[in-house]
Amino acid sequence: MRTTPYRDVTRAKCGRCGERGEYEWSGVCAERRGKIIYHALCSACDREANEMLLKWFYGVGKATEIMRGYE
Ligand SMILES: [Zn+2]
Secondary structure, X not given: OEOOOOOOHHHOEOOOXXXXXXXXXXXXXXXXOOOOOEEXXXXXXXXXXXXXXXXXXXXXXXXXXXXXXXX
16 A cells, blocks of 8 residues: 555556546545555546545535536
8 A cells, every 4th residue: 555645646557447547545544544545546436436425425416516516
C-alpha cells in the first residue's frame, strides 16, 4: 500500500480496474492505521466511488443532484 502521494497519478494504474489513473484517493480511515494510504483511480471508478458515498451519506435524491455537477 502506498503511503506517499503520487507525483503524477496519470502514470499509475487505477487500483480497482487497471485503467489509466486520473484521480488520487486517500482511502478510508479503517485502512490507514496511523498513515494515509493513497490509491490511483480512473475517472469511471472515481465517479462510482463518489456516487456511492454520496448516496450513503445524503440519500439518492441529494446525491443525484450533486453528481449532476461533477465531471
Ligand atoms: Zn478504475
